[in-house]
Amino acid sequence: MTDMQGLRVMGIDPGLTRCGLSVVQAGHGRAVLPVAVGVVRTPHEIPLQERLLRLSVAVEEWMDDYSPEVVAIERVFERGNVSTVMNTAHAVGVLMLSAARRGIPVHQYTPSEAKKALTGNGRADKKQMTSMVTRILGLSEPPRPADAADALALAVCHCWRAPFIARTEHLAELSGRQNTRDLRSGQQ
């Protein structure tokens, strides 16, 4: 399995009212070290495009300060309040753009993928997740608010999933080469 030791991951729980941001560093084996965590808020009284600009400026500052090598962000689903879902989806666009402008790869995880990775249960509740994040990262107290804890959970999720993703991509590449050879021999 590919060793991810030292990999610096930014976890993002996307949102416009509150956006959770975190940075962690993969340690040896399943160890993960906390680097930073915080929440960016934008006021709902200002126009939508201004809120997106403020979020963009904030996340780019984080990227400049912590130089993450990869971004793990929660995938948005169509559930709950329509206007909130759309605002979150607009925010995701802006957050992904910030990563793309720096050439940082982005991985999306569903809430249940993150829950499964951290607790083994895709339906774990917020309390279980916060408790696991606190334990894994060796924090002295649970991260607050929930958006901060979620951002850390996504980053930890990526640290643990990354070796498998890398192996799958490697196998896909090998299989691609194999196909290329097969086609060539077929043509000869």
Place this chain on the structure above:
Amino acid sequence: MTDMQGLRVMGIDPGLTRCGLSVVQAGHGRAVLPVAVGVVRTPHEIPLQERLLRLSVAVEEWMDDYSPEVVAIERVFERGNVSTVMNTAHAVGVLMLSAARRGIPVHQYTPSEAKKALTGNGRADKKQMTSMVTRILGLSEPPRPADAADALALAVCHCWRAPFIARTEHLAELSGRQNTRDLRSGQQ
């Protein structure tokens, strides 16, 4: 009524596979002059964040080339294919950010608002809309593809709605002043 003559409007039919872009200029009365129209495409084979980056670069080039004073963009709804809706919502975030970075105000219109403004019928079909856009702008042939026609329709919609928006904002401001006076006299 506020005169909008000379106002340069960018109309955007947002999308990631195809994004319609247009620029028009308000003339005297209800006259609207076409300036530019086009479609930006991003390939679905590349990662989502790369597609958003390409869209962002393209729309910023348009903004630099045509210096619009206001952007009119279609509001995204949760209908149709979930993944397409989400991609479009991500694209809207990126497009709005481009406007915000240049201090350009953004107005969102629903498809039925644009249809009502152009044809008087909120349920007008694509053919009716294209026909109206072609006539209003005095084009020698109907704009193609549909995304280009929709982008022009949104820009025309804003040219015609802008005087009313300006008047409403002016009245709201006056009414705000009135309220302030009322509160003060009540406190004395």
